[in-house]
Each structure stands twice: as structure tokens, then as C-alpha cells.
Amino acid sequence: MNDFNRELLLESKQLERCPFPIPSGWFFVDFSDSLKPGELRNVVLFDQEWVLFRTESGQPGMTDPYCPHLGAHMGHGGSVVGENLRCPFHHWEYNREGWCKNIPYAKVTPPITKKQAILRALPMVDKYGMMWAWFHPECEVPSWELPYIPELEDETGYTGSRRGSWTADTCIQEIAENGVDVAHLKFLHGAPIIPPVSATYDGPRMKLDIGQGYIVGDVYGPGLNVMRFTKDGVTATMISYTQPVTLEKSRMNMSFRHKDYAEGTKEAMIAKHLVDHMIGAAEGEESAGFESVDFIVWNNKKYRPKPLLCDGDGPILQFRKWFKQFYPGMAE
Numbered sequence: 001m002n003d004f005n006r007e008l009l010l011e012s013k014q015l016e017r018c019p020f021p022i023p024s025g026w027f028f029v030d031f032s033d034s035l036k037p038g039e040l041r042n043v044v045l046f047d048q049e050w051v052l053f054r055t056e057s058g059q060p061g062m063t064d065p066y067c068p069h070l071g072a073h074m075g076h077g078g079s080v081v082g083e084n085l086r087c088p089f090h091h092w093e094y095n096r097e098g099w100c101k102n103i104p105y106a107k108v109t110p111p112i113t114k115k116q117a118i119l120r121a122l123p124m125v126d127k128y129g130m131m132w133a134w135f136h137p138e139c140e141v142p143s144w145e146l147p148y149i150p151e152l153e154d155e156t157g158y159t160g161s162r163r164g165s166w167t168a169d170t171c172i173q174e175i176a177e178n179g180v181d182v183a184h185l186k187f188l189h190g191a192p193i194i195p196p197v198s199a200t201y202d203g204p205r206m207k208l209d210i211g212q213g214y215i216v217g218d219v220y221g222p223g224l225n226v227m228r229f230t231k232d233g234v235t236a237t238m239i240s241y242t243q244p245v246t247l248e249k250s251r252m253n254m255s256f257r258h259k260d261y262a263e264g265t266k267e268a269m270i271a272k273h274l275v276d277h278m279i280g281a282a283e284g285e286e287s288a289g290f291e292s293v294d295f296i297v298w299n300n301k302k303y304r305p306k307p308l309l310c311d312g313d314g315p316i317l318q319f320r321k322w323f324k325q326f327y328p329g330m331a332e
């Protein structure tokens with residue numbers, strides 16, 4: 001009994017549920033058509049509140065709510081004036097990059113306003129009919145761009161309006177880890193076998209192949225995931241765009257798309273079946289979708305930094321190593 005490891009037995013008391021900061025990356029904010037030019041509203045994302053607005057010319061903006069002047073919350077009584085966000089308290093104005101553009105009563109503006117942004121603002125784009133914000137814990141500019149996704153961007157050729165949104169009481173990394181955890185597909189979801197998986201990593205991008213071509217996944221940082229399921233030559237696509245709401249709360253959003261097969265054809269039926277399968281409600285299938293099973297695990301688990309793994313597990317440690325790049329400045 002010399003190598004009896006007491007620490008191992010006591011370790012779970014030290015574990016935390018979500019021992020991570022908010023990772024860097026591009027994240028979905030909301031659908032573009034939910035915010036008209038001139039509108040503003042408050043949103044909670046990345047573990048804080050933000051003012052989300054659209055300028056008169058149609059550009060999206062997202063800034064810290066607290067005015068650098070005397071700290072008024074610009075999401076309560078503030079307004080969009082031309083290309084700027086105007087604070088209600090003394091009408092200082094900021095553009096969507098966070099630069100102070102106008103102090104209506106100042107003869108001399110503070111010198112720093114000429115040199116840099118004074119209000120934290122997140123780089124934003126409208127893409128795929130959605131607003132996306134670049135979050136970086138140390139306010140760095142984007143280091144990569146959102147990819148072209150034909151299923152969401154091509155004017156014609158694709159169809160599918162099914163989408164959903166679910167909230168989980170855990171951090172975004174724990175949800176993302178599900179993608180490489182192939183053993184749980186059999187035991188939690190009831191898949192007939194544990195499918196083989198291969199993952200390759202390239203900067204912020206990870207490519208997954210699950211079941212030898214059955215699911216091919218492209219992962220772009222922590223906030224965008226495109227999984228293409230192929231059966232009998234028909235491909236259906238699940239696009240998921242999870243948001244880190246707080247350190248312990250994430251919102252998982254998904255859209256389901258496929259080629260615009262003629263109604264009543266075999267291809268259209270297979271595509272529908274694939275989408276049903278992804279959601280976990282396909283006819284004649286025993287397996288359970290994430291909605292009924294993953295959340296029970298996510299909402300209650302703790303993160304094990306030193307998991308005990310076996311040979312049948314997916315590439316969980318490689319995934320974690322890859323994910324670490326999204327926590328710049330985080331101590332080992």
C-alpha cells in the first residue's frame with residue numbers, strides 16, 4: 001500500500017465547476033434584423049453588460065455601458081446620434097470603435113481622446129444574417145476572420161429554417177469538449193457504436209472527422225462550429241454558435257441547413273432525417289439528442305483538470321491543449 005494515492009480520493013472537493021476566464025474569439029451576438037439603424041439595447045455577454053447599437057448608416061456597435069466621463073450607464077437613456085452613441089448625462093459621444101467624437105460643451109477636449117479609444121468597444125461584423133463580436137480578454141484586435149459558410153451565405157441552393165437556442169449552466173469549453181468526447185455518444189446518447197474520431201488543429205481552427213466521413217466538423221475558435229453530416233450522398237449541416245454569457249453560463253444556438261432538394265425526393269427525406277437526428281428526434285431511432293441528455297451532465301459536473309482517461313476516449317487532452325490558446329495571459 002506504499003503508493004496509495006490519498007490525494008486522488010480527496011481531489012473532487014477541490015474541483016471547480018468552471019475554472020476559466022471568457023475565451024477570445026468571434027461570438028454570435030444576435031440576429032442582424034433584430035436591431036434596426038438607430039436602435040440600442042443592453043445585452044449580457046462575456047460576463048458583463050454591454051450596450052449594443054446600430055448606427056444610422058447601419059453599422060453594428062457594442063461597447064462597455066459605463067461612460068468614461070462620469071460613469072453613466074449609456075444603455076439607460078443613451079441614444080444613437082448619426083454614427084455615434086450618445087451618453088444621456090452630458091451628451092458626450094462615442095463612435096463604434098470607442099473613440100470620443102464629441103463633447104458638446106468642451107473648449108479643450110482631454111488630450112487622450114485624440115490618441116486612442118477611451119471606451120471599450122468590441123469589433124463587430126454582420127455576417128450570415130447575424131451580428132458577431134470579437135471578444136479578447138486583453139482588448140487585442142481580431143487575429144482571424146470568420147469563414148465563408150455557403151449554407152448560410154449563398155443566395156440560392158440551400159434551405160432550412162430550423163434553429164434553436166438552449167442555455168446551459170456551464171462554461172463554453174465544457175460544451176465544446178463534447179465534440180471530441182466520442183465515447184459519450186454511445187453511453188449517454190445511445191449511439192450503436194463509439195465512432196472513430198480524428199482531429200487536426202491549425203491555429204484557431206480544428207477539423208474533426210467522426211465516423212470516417214459521417215460527420216465532418218470545422219471548428220473556428222470557441223464560438224463557431226460547422227458540422228456536416230453525410231448519409232447516402234446527402235449532406236445536412238448543423239451550424240452552432242455558442243455564447244459565453246457568464247463564467248458559468250452559456251447559450252448554445254444552432255441552425256440546421258441543407259441543399260434545397262426538390263420536395264418529395266429521396267434526398268429531401270434523407271436530409272430531413274439527418275436534421276431530426278441531430279436534434280435527437282429522428283423516427284425509428286433510439287438515440288437521444290443533446291437536449292435531453294447533455295444538459296443534465298453539463299449543468300451538474302465539475303471540471304477535472306487531470307482526468308483519468310482510457311484508450312477508448314477521444315482526443316480530450318489534445319483538445320484542451322488547443323483550446324488553451326483562447327485564454328491569453330492565463331497562468332498555467
Ligand code: FES
Binds near residue numbers: 067070087088
Ligand atoms: S457621464 Fe456620460 S457624458 Fe457625463
Ligand SMILES: [Fe+2]
Binds near residue numbers: 178184189290294
Ligand atoms: Fe453530447
